[in-house]
Amino acid sequence: MTLPLTLFAPILAALAALAFLSNPGARPGNLPRLSEWAALAALAAALGGVVQLILGGPVGVALLGGPALIALQLDAISATMTLLVAFIGWVVLRYSRTYLDGDPREGAFHGLMLATLALVLLLVQSASLLPLIAGFAAIGLVLKRLLLHYSDRAEAQRAATKFAWAWHSGDVALILGAVCLWVAYGTADLSDASALVAAGVPLIAHIGIGFVVLAAALKTATFPVHGWLTEVMEAPTPVSALLHAGIINAGGVLLIRMADLVQPIPGAMGALVLLGGFTALFGAVVMLTQSAVKTALAWSTVAQMGFMLLQCGLGLWPLALLHIVAHSMYKAHAFLASGGAVQAVLNVRRPGPVAVPDLGAVAKAFAIAVTLYALVAGAFIAGFGAKSPQALALGAMLIFGVAYLVAQGLADAAPVALTRRTAIASAATAIAYFTFQLGADAIWGAALPPVPVAGPFEWALIVLAVISFGMVAVAQTLFPLWAHHPAAAGFRVHIANGLYLNAVLDRLIGGFNTKPTAKHDA
Numbered sequence: 387m388t389l390p391l392t393l394f395a396p397i398l399a400a401l402a403a404l405a406f407l408s409n410p411g412a413r414p415g416n417l418p419r420l421s422e423w424a425a426l427a428a429l430a431a432a433l434g435g436v437v438q439l440i441l442g443g444p445v446g447v448a449l450l451g452g453p454a455l456i457a458l459q460l461d462a463i464s465a466t467m468t469l470l471v472a473f474i475g476w477v478v479l480r481y482s483r484t485y486l487d488g489d490p491r492e493g494a495f496h497g498l499m500l501a502t503l504a505l506v507l508l509l510v511q512s513a514s515l516l517p518l519i520a521g522f523a524a525i526g527l528v529l530k531r532l533l534l535h536y537s538d539r540a541e542a543q544r545a546a547t548k549f550a551w552a553w554h555s556g557d558v559a560l561i562l563g564a565v566c567l568w569v570a571y572g573t574a575d576l577s578d579a580s581a582l583v584a585a586g587v588p589l590i591a592h593i594g595i596g597f598v599v600l601a602a603a604l605k606t607a608t609f610p611v612h613g614w615l616t617e618v619m620e621a622p623t624p625v626s627a628l629l630h631a632g633i634i635n636a637g638g639v640l641l642i643r644m645a646d647l648v649q650p651i652p653g654a655m656g657a658l659v660l661l662g663g664f665t666a667l668f669g670a671v672v673m674l675t676q677s678a679v680k681t682a683l684a685w686s687t688v689a690q691m692g693f694m695l696l697q698c699g700l701g702l703w704p705l706a707l708l709h710i711v712a713h714s715m716y717k718a719h720a721f722l723a724s725g726g727a728v729q730a731v732l733n734v735r736r737p738g739p740v741a742v743p744d745l746g747a748v749a750k751a752f753a754i755a756v757t758l759y760a761l762v763a764g765a766f767i768a769g770f771g772a773k774s775p776q777a778l779a780l781g782a783m784l785i786f787g788v789a790y791l792v793a794q795g796l797a798d799a800a801p802v803a804l805t806r807r808t809a810i811a812s813a814a815t816a817i818a819y820f821t822f823q824l825g826a827d828a829i830w831g832a833a834l835p836p837v838p839v840a841g842p843f844e845w846a847l848i849v850l851a852v853i854s855f856g857m858v859a860v861a862q863t864l865f866p867l868w869a870h871h872p873a874a875a876g877f878r879v880h881i882a883n884g885l886y887l888n889a890v891l892d893r894l895i896g897g898f899n900t901k902p903t904a905k906h907d908a
Contacts (some may be wrong), residue, residue: 388442388445389447390435390438390445390446390447390458390459390511391431391434391435391437391438391460391462392431392432392434392435392464392465392468392507392511392895393447393458393467393511394431394434394502394679395428395431395432395507396428396470396507396508396511397500397504398424398427398428398431398502399424399425399428399475399500399504399507400500400501400504401424401499401501402421402423402424402500403424403496403497403498403501403504404418404497405420405497406420406421406493406494406496406497407493407494407501409493409496409823410489410491410497411491411492411493411494412488412489412490412491412492412493413487417758418704419483420496420770421479421482421483421496421499421500421729421818422476422479422480422483424479424500425475425476425479425500425503426802427473427475428451428472428475428507429469429472429473429476431472432465432468432469432471432472432473432507433469435465435468436465437458438460439460439461439462439465439518444459444460444461444462445459445460446459446460447459448882449597455514455516455573455574455575456510456514456516456517457513457514457517457575457811458508458511458512458513458517459511459512459513459577461833462795462829462830462832462833463634463639463642463643463707463830463833463834464510464511465854466707466711466829466830467511467639467710468507468717469511470710470711470714471503471506471507471510471632472503472507473892474627474628474631474632474714474715474718475503475507475628477718477722478499478624478628478631478718478722479496479499479503479624479629481501481623481624481626481627481722482495482499482622483621484719485622485624485716485839485886486622486624489810491535492860494730494745495532495535495622495814498528498532499532499625499628501528501645502525502528502532502628502633503527503628505521505524505525505528506521506525506632506633506636508521509521509522509639510636510639512643513575513576513577514552514574514575514576514894515564515567515568515574516564516574518564518640518643519557519560519561519564520895522553522556522557522560522601522605522640523557525553525556525633526549526550526554526557527554528552528623529549529629529633530546530549530550530553532621532625533545533546533549533618533620533621533625533682533811534546535621535622535625536620536621536622537626538618540616541620542620542621544617544645544892545558545614545617545619545620545621546617548613548614548617549614549617549618550890550893551614552604552605552607552611552614553604553605553614555604556600556601556602556603556604556605557601558603559597559604560596560597560598560601560640563594563595563596563597563599563601564592564594564602565579565594566590566591566593566594566597567579567591567594567595567746569590569594570587570588570590570591570594571591576635576643576644576646576647576702577686579645579646579647580646583647583650584589587650589653589863590856591647592651592653592654595644595647595651595654595859595904596653596654596657596751597652597814598641598644598647598648598650598654599641599657599658601637601640602637602638602640602641602695603637603661603695604637605634605636605637605640606634606635606637606638606663606691606692606694606873607634607687607688607691608661608668608688608691608692608695608697609661609664609665609688609692609887609889610660611667611891612665612669612688612887612888613887613888613891613892615630615634615684615687615688616681616685616688616888617888618684619680619681619684623721624722625900626680626721627717627718627721627722630683630684630687630717630721630852630878631713631714631715631718632714632718633719633720633774634691634712635637635694635713636685638691638694638695638698638706638707638709638710639710641658641695641698641706641708642698642706642710642834645698645703645834647836647837649701650839652843654698655698655700655701655844655847656699656843656847657699657837658695658696658698658856659696659699659700659847659850659851659881660699660847660850661692661695662691662692662693662694662695662696662697662698662699663692663696663699663850663851663854663855664692664854665679665688665689665690665691665692665695666689666690666693666696667689667692667694667854667855667858668688668689668690668692669685669686669687669688669689669690670685670686670689670858671858671862671881672685672688672881673686673688674882675880680721683717683720683721686717687713687717688715689783690709693709694706694709694710694713696780696851697709697780699847700776700779700780700837700847700848700851701774701776701835701836701837701838701888702774702776702777702780702837703830703834703835704823704826704827704829704830704831704834705777705780705822705823705826707826707830707834708825708826708830709751716753719819751789752786752789752856752860753860754789754809754812755785755786755788755789755812756782756785756789758785758809758812758813758816759766759781759782759785759798759812761813761817762813762816762817762820763778763781763820766820767822770820770824772835773820775840775844775845775848776837776838776840776844776848777814777837779848779851779852780845781816781819781820782852782855782856783851783852783855783856784810784815784819785815785816786855786856786858786859787859788811788812788877789812789859858885
């Protein structure tokens with residue numbers, strides 16, 4: 387039996403974790419660089435798995451046969467995620483070596499970080515339900531201990547408790563979903579269950595996938611249970627980086643791995659579009675009102691996870707996986723490079739000169755952006771074949787965001803050079819979108835179901851999503867026209883606090899201290 391080389395990545399990380407956990411104090415023995423070396427060794431194993439996949443094709447291994455199958459798999463999806471997680475883990479642990487130097491619990495911290503890395507590396511290689519369930523539950527237990535690194539802080543205790551409530555509620559939902567799928571298909575192996583879908587999807591399977599979608603929503607901090615993600619900043623920065631750049635993506639990986647089971651169920655796809663789209667818009671709006679950099683980055687993660695769920699709901703699975711890769715790389719850099727993070731947030735808030743576009747400028751901006759997008763889309767269709775309505779709609783949503791920059795460039799006080807640059811940015815964004823789409827389809831398309839044919843239900847979701855994103859983009863562009871109105875200033879305070887949904891969640895799950903955590907400017 388051929389073993390996937392990627393299997394050695396979690397093993398190496400777990401062995402190093404044991405060494406640190408047996409030396410939990412400051413500057414533990416002769417181990418200061420072991421965490422970095424172990425993560426680098428895991429990265430080498432991940433790279434070896436990629437080479438193995440290219441040369442020999444997919445490899446599967448059953449650790450426990452029989453009805454309750456525990457299986458791991460090396461394919462395009464698991465190889466990508468293993469390489470990504472190992473790389474992010476190495477970067478974060480390299481940073482942690484100096485960040486936590488001399489901390490009284492330095493050894494325990496490195497041990498828990500390595501244990502978390504090992505569990506995530508194992509999770510992304512899972513090919514059956516049991517290791518997925520066990521991996522998610524174990525990650526939650528270890529991560530809660532990391533969030534309590536400064537256990538004497540009331541804020542850390544609250545954040546850890548809220549995280550555990552949301553995360554393990556997702557575990558319960560995933561267990562219920564797995565039981566339903568077992569009853570429906572009689573197997574825990576995802577490949578076997580996917581093959582049986584062609585024969586029909588019984589009602590119990592619909593219910594099971596509903597629980598799976600709920601589990602993914604809880605683990606990706608979607609609206610209205612997003613509050614836990616904005617409070618975990620009480621942990622050391624490396625924990626925030628690992629959580630926002632890696633662990634938060636696990637819900638998306640769950641959906642992508644079970645795409646063959648999720649896509650045939652319209653209700654599940656519709657829920658992902660509605661929930662993901664609203665979360666993306668809500669998180670993006672709240673992010674723009676935050677004054678604290680790490681809090682703004684947390685709300686950015688909420689928005690990005692919502693957009694990723696939207697992509698899954700539209701059936702654009704390769705693009706959702708590409709989104710996970712890109713978001714992980716960006717967030718790891720943003721949290722670990724504080725100066726760059728500050729500048730990135732400032733650029734998001736003020737992407738151009740201080741200039742107020744009038745209604746004419748806004749209309750011209752959207753006309754320019756949409757026209758350039760249509761021209762680029764037509765060129766790609768002519769050169770590479772037809773695009774699905776879902777793919778074209780997603781590109782339109784992205785281009786609406788660029789239209790905001792174009793409107794800034796067309797404002798009366800803006801220089802001509804900015805107008806030219808923003809117009810070029812619109813065309814560049816459209817070209818990049820379709821190019822990356824081709825690349826994602828080439829790398830992962832064969833391992834994922836094709837985009838569903840758009841029927842009346844799919845068209846309704848597409849139109850709703852495009853109109854919603856367009857309306858929010860227009861409102862954001864026109865915000866300078868009414869931002870100084872007293873009513874707008876008051877509304878901004880409510881938005882900055884996330885409409886107080888986090889405080890409501892606090893009350894519902896145990897009456898925690900409801901002191902607002904979102905900082906804002908009055």
